[in-house]
Amino acid sequence: MMTLHVGLYHFLIVSAMLFALGIYGVITRKNAIMVLMGIELILNSANINFIAFTRFGLMNLTGQVVAIFVIILAAAEAAILLAIVLNVFQQLNTVNVDEVDKLKN
């Protein structure tokens, strides 16, 4: 009988898929909020990697510590980015990143 043994590679594959989805979101979405969500996905894929490495004994506790740092950083970043987006919306009346091109002229 085949037993499903969940190993490091499964975690890495899930992480890679999350990373790819995050990149895809960042690249394809026009809405700044969606881009922000893509970034969150990328950060979380990295977190999964750290946790997985710690679990399988490759990084001691460092991986978990870093993951906690990343979560804190992500929270801070989300707060700042949302503030920026809110301001942009107030100023330009849009959250479409393609239209925020005032520096170009």
Add this chain to the structure above:
Amino acid sequence: MSPIESTLINLALAVLLLPLAGFAMLIFFGKAIPRRDLFETGIMFVALGLSIFIMIEKVFVLSVPRIDMTIRWIDLGLLGSTQGFVLDVGIAIDNLSAIMLVVVTLISALVHMFSLGYMKGDVRYSRYYAYLGLFSFSMLGIVLSNNILMMYIFWELVGICSYLLIGHWYEKKSAADAGKKAFIVNRVGDVGFFIGIMILFTQLHTVLFKGIFSGIADGQLSDAWLTAAGILIFCGAVGKSAQFPLHVWLPDAMEGPTPVSALIHAATMVAAGVYLVARVYPMFTGDALTVIAYIGVITAFISATIAITQNDIKKVLAYSTISQLGYMIMGLGVGAYSAGFFHLVTHAAFKAGLFLGAGSVIYAMHHEQDMRQMGGLRKKMPITYWCFVIFSLSIAGIPFTSGFLSKDSILAGAFAYGRLSGNYLIPIVAYAVVFLTAMYMFRLIIMTFHGEPRDQHKFEHAKESPAVMTIPLIVLASLSLFFFYSLNPFDPEKGWIPQAVERPESVAPGWQQRTWDIIKIQEITRLHPNLGGSSAVTGQGETGSTGQLQANNNVSPFEVQPGDIVNNTTPYEIILGEVRYPGLELSLSMAVMGILAAFVIYQWKKIDAGKLKESVKPVYTFLSNKWYFDELYGATVVGGTVAFSRMLAWFDNNVIDGIVNGAATVTRLGSSLSGWFDNNVVDGLVNFSAWFTGLLGRETRRIQTGKVQTYIVFALLGAIIIFFAFRQF
């Protein structure tokens, strides 16, 4: 060097540089100097005074043979050759140069004085005096040089002065042409002179006379070089002293002002050639001396025959000058060294006098030079006339004149040479020239001063010249008398000049000298009663043989007793003593005959000159056309040169120009080729690189969108590429 010697050297330097200073002052500040002519004349008289002092000190007081001051001019150290390249120059005073110093300054001073009258109101008066000063400086330089190189430099300087002064009235085409002719003909001789100097310098590595002579005496110069150098240096003398075959320039040089003719073309510059021969005399071999003697006698004869037929008063004197220079050269050639130099000195005085006298006549006749227009001037110009007579007697060789002393010792030398060598052609022609000389001089006097005036109008305006012109004549006339040179008017050997200037010992190898110069003969004069004071000659020569002279001896050298007078002498001197009085009588009778002939034909008209002319018409035409020398040179040398030049011009026009044009064409072709290459290949490359860069820029500009998301795509692509590129397979 003792104090008196260094004083003399310093004084000689002062004499040399005074005329140069005068020249510089006149050329640069000529207009600013009041009475600049007197200034220049004064300078020359100061130089004359100093020269006389130097000469008296050197000749009569000091006993050193030679005062020499040499400085190192150029020292290039070792330069390829083992001897290095060193040039020593300097000045020296010996009896020869001391006497020449006085001759040059004296004639120069008198000519300066004469010119005060003659050149009055001339267009280029101050330039005339400047050039005279430059000439005097250069001539004194020739005299004082103790080396052949400096002598050559001054030699060329007198040449350029001669050129400038002949062409003084250069508006006249004949004067300008005569200047050029004199300069070019002199160049011919000077090239030879310079090659001679180069031979001596390359072989002996010195230009000093004493170095050259000691080098030759040590045998450092091979025989072929010695003969070649001697003859080449003599070439210079041939040009400057107007000897055959380069004598053609001197008659034309009479286009210059007459005082210039007196100074340069009669007394000093043309005598420089004779002085040169006297200076380098020790290096001439016997053969070279024979060549010199022949050149001299040929010149003397040719020009004397031409002088008889000339009608221009200055042309007659010019040919007479050439003839007398021929005498001097001949005198040196036959071995009568001191006689040749003595004649140079006396000739300078009387020939300068003749020219100045002629100048006085020309001045009185308002620049008429044709003797056929003159006549009867004796009463109008008594001072000029009597001076002229003295000069003519002197040149003809009549006793109690200076010319008699010097000329007869030359003739005696030629006579002795004829006796010793058996070559009688030289003395015979030399004595014939005495006759011709006397004849043409008195023809000149009779045509100019005697008889009836032929041009009445000019005769009436003629008058005696002013004192500045007659005083030089009187001074020169007195210097043409015997007592300045010898107290005994019949014995030139007792004169102080022949005693001061003795013939130098030859340095050529013994076998190249004349046998009668190197054999020493003991002349024993026994005053014992049994031999009655007879003199005997016996041989004890260096070569041990005395030829035919040995037959005459009757006292053997082994029998010499106390009381005998023993003289070491040469056969030449003995023969000279034997022929002196016969020669003197011969020359005197020739001279008297010449004068008589002139009187018979031109004064008393016993023989009609016109008929005489007709009876020897071919000869007369030949002579009056100057032996067709000018035509001969015109056809051969000048014509040949012109033809050769035409050939060279053709060569230039066709071959050289062709090569140049061909080179131009080839260059143009090459240039257009490389121009095409530049325009197409090089510019193409440049344009292509510009276009390619532009293309690259245009294409890559598109990825610069300014959108973050695009950049992320590229970054991702980059990351993927890097991942695959560095992946470990």
